Amino acid sequence: MTVVVLLGAPGAGKGTQAPVLARHLGVPVLASGDLLRAAVTAGTALGLEADRYMSRGQLVPDHTIVRIFLDQLKGAEAAAAGAILDGFPRTRAQAVALDAALTEHGDRVDHALYIEVPLEELVARMASRRICAANGHVYNVATNPPQVPDRCDLDGSPLIQRPDDQESTVRARMAQQVPPLEEVADHYRSAGILRTVDGRLPIDPVSDALIAALDATSGGVRTGEARRAH
Ligand code: AP5
Numbered sequence: 001m002t003v004v005v006l007l008g009a010p011g012a013g014k015g016t017q018a019p020v021l022a023r024h025l026g027v028p029v030l031a032s033g034d035l036l037r038a039a040v041t042a043g044t045a046l047g048l049e050a051d052r053y054m055s056r057g058q059l060v061p062d063h064t065i066v067r068i069f070l071d072q073l074k075g076a077e078a079a080a081a082g083a084i085l086d087g088f089p090r091t092r093a094q095a096v097a098l099d100a101a102l103t104e105h106g107d108r109v110d111h112a113l114y115i116e117v118p119l120e121e122l123v124a125r126m127a128s129r130r131i132c133a134a135n136g137h138v139y140n141v142a143t144n145p146p147q148v149p150d151r152c153d154l155d156g157s158p159l160i161q162r163p164d165d166q167e168s169t170v171r172a173r174m175a176q177q178v179p180p181l182e183e184v185a186d187h188y189r190s191a192g193i194l195r196t197v198d199g200r201l202p203i204d205p206v207s208d209a210l211i212a213a214l215d216a217t218s219g220g221v222r223t224g225e226a227r228r229a230h
Contacts, residue, residue: 001107002082008115010173011122012199015138018086020207028077032087034136057172066097091180095187112188115199126170130159
């Protein structure tokens with residue numbers, strides 16, 4: 001089992017890079033934002049609660065997200081192979097809860113990769129971001145446009161703007177979410193597994209740098225089986 005935590009401020013490129021890393025390692029992506037948006041669309045009790053926070057750019061409370069995210073991690077594919085975690089953990093309490101859940105099974109976070117981008121570039125990126133209505137595939141009208149305008153290359157569904165990509169909400173997300181993100185980065189820095197990558201580069205060089213960071217440290221990664229055998 002290989003568990004990779006992908007860190008970055010809102011708009012840093014986590015959703016763009018997570019599928020690339022997932023293909024490289026042969027593991028699924030678990031994205032907390034996608035999970036919450038699906039609940040909002042379905043109108044579940046969780047979705048109604050989450051929407052109150054997401055629409056204001058605030059983090060959903062730890063007690064709500066930890067339970068549902070860790071349930072996803074117990075899913076068959078992730079439990080066997082591991083996963084790329086996009087958007088979780090976002091606070092130190094979430095990081096501690098993740099460590100505890102993995103330790104129960106003799107596992108751990110193997111890599112924490114931090115995509116760093118300056119704030120003003122993030123605000124501009126999110127103004128031109130579009131996602132597909134069906135599956136949340138990520139585009140950018142300036143830096144990563146679809147082949148056919150306003151249509152997803154992968155599933156043909158229409159491209160839409162996320163409601164929380166309005167500039168005022170983006171700035172609220174930055175102000176409220178970057179300080180706890182830095183605490184999460186410190187958590188993994190202390191554990192000696194944090195690697196930072198320059199997210200100002202174009203998408204492909206960022207992918208290359210993330211894969212190089214994974215491969216450079218994978219020699220020290222033991223599988224869940226090997227770890228449990230100790
Ligand atoms: P979530 O969906 O996770 O949003 P986020 O972390 O704010 O991240 P984004 O999805 O906005 O950005 P990204 O880093 O994935 O960038 P992307 O690849 O799209 O969470 C949404 C909300 O849910 C949160 O605000 C919170 O309320 C709640 N939530 C989620 N998880 C939670 C948790 N654990 N705890 C509590 N609350 C939680 O790229 C952005 C744009 O830039 C795209 O247009 C892309 O094409 C473009 N781009 C990407 N890379 C590059 C590049 N290298 N150069 C140029 N353009 C690029």
